[in-house]
Amino acid sequence: MAGPDVLSQAEIDELLSALSTGVVTAEEIKTEQKQRKIKTYDFKRPDKFSKDQIRTIYMLHENFARLINTYLSAHLRTLIHIDVASVDQLTYEEFIRSMPNPSVISIFQMRPLKGNAILEINPNIVLAIIDRLFGGPGLPPAKSRSLTDIEEAIIRRVINKAMESMQEAWKQVVAVEPRMEALETNPQFTQIVPPNDMVVLITLQAKIGQAEGLMNICIPYLVLEPIMSKLTTSFWVSASAARQASPESISVLQRKLEKTLIPAIVELGRATVTVHELLDLGVGDVLQLETKAENELSVIIGNREKFKCKPGIVGHKNAVQITQVISQGDDNDE
Template sequence: MGKQLGQGDIDALFAAAGANASAKPEGAEGEVVLERYDFSSAGQISNDQMRAISSVNDLFARNLMHTLGAWLRTPFKMKLVAGEQLPFSEFLERLSSPNYICSIRLEPLGAVGLLELELALASPIVDVLLGGVGRAWPARELTGIEDAILTSVVQMTVQELNLAWQSVGLEFVFEKRESEAAVARMLTSGEKTLCVSFEARMPEAQGAMNLCLPAVVLNAILRRLISEGDRPKRRSKEAQARVRQLMGEVKFGAALQFPSMRLRASELAALEPGMVLRLPLAKHAISELRVGGLQLGRAHPVRTGEHRGAQLEGAIESEDLSGVLETQSAAETMSVN
């Protein structure tokens, strides 16, 4: 037969169990505190990340303003209006109709974003590129030619996006124009998206451009964007080539002249039209080529076709040229300020 426990034995067992539960193991720091986690907050963009995004997109807006303005040869203003996190369903509700909306692939993430351009802004751009003055027409669907022209403008916009986001290794690839039905199937209605809105103005029209990106896949890139914020920026080869190209279009004041000399006041006072003023220079004296008031080299005045020219004598050192250009740039900057 099994052993039977009395009431005293049972009380002793319960007392021992209570003592073991109240005793803490050596080295234990206490119980782990559990916190409630809301899975709906997954993909939420922090305030620091939103500030970093605003900085990048503001750079994009300024670059696109100058690029499109120079290409269209008409005043074109663009600015960042807002950046906010929205459910994809709310982004769809804000879309105008008809519109121009295209899909853009985010590499190396493999995700897909959307770029919308209001037709109120698209029509004057097409009008300018077709030789018009940039007037807006009533909202309607684009013709095949107009669609092809606007696609080239959107591709230029995507290139500027790449320049703005290249510091974090994010590349935008233009895919195609999408129908409203195809756009609605790209993301789930409840998925969080980053919606960035821009406002563009032309002399006779204004409109909006909206960029929609899935927020979840951007978190890793955004963390890198914040970490890169405090590091010195390094220009890519493409950016360096672009800066060099733009600097090559800068114009500096230049003059081909005789070296400084002294003349008698009586000779200057006696000058009349047709007189020859004798200069204290040898007949083979070489003129000075000055850029920004600084001597760059020596040259002979010559004829080149229907224009005058300067035939340089001797080589110009690159250090001397750089010094002259930097000095002139600094002088012009001080005069503007």
């Protein structure tokens, strides 16, 4: 429930002055308070998204911004800063008119949801990414221009990675598979819904090196309509808690970990030589190891010693027999 309006000190002084001079009376103020306040409503552009749903979409894309920020920072090896600037609802026509021409407009699907959505990236940002990928400093261009065929192929890869980040962010609410369908440069060629249909517009402020610009994600209401009940903070929190406590999710993670490949190395021994001795080594030379024949060998898993073993032969293959488990450094030991 909204609280009463808070007046500033200047408004209070003005009201007291009006009362003292007789411009208004206490009865007039009471009458005005009793009058029903009317809010203007435009039937041509009705509000389709509640404040709670807007807040949920904002939080979803905050996670998306963090993911794409991490990917681009590692991929471009430069200073990246991307965050959500705003989430608004407007008509599709208003969104189209706000886009520059040329621009980089990716039309994508969010299966199993029906319909298309748009990821629009300012050309300054796109050309800075391409310049950085081609070995340049990532400076913004002096003048905006369309992409060449080679540049378009490069930016498609970046957008596909952005789609993966979007899938990861949206799985907090619903499992979707964003897939790019087409890449356009002219906003007039991207009529995915009728002009008067309502859309939700997520605007991200991006700074890549010295280039700054906006990234816009436009999702029509018709696409999100089947999952509108899930776009609430209460559903998000309860779904997250259920996933964390689910034994099925724990068993899935365990199965995936059990299939993970890790290097196992048996170290026969070590020897220390000088650089001069190393340069003089030739075929047939013998290096004396520090390990004796009767000593146990070390089994290194990843980059840490985990077992002790004895060498031997099984059939016609070399093998080792584990003689000791080294638990130092394990979670239980710590």
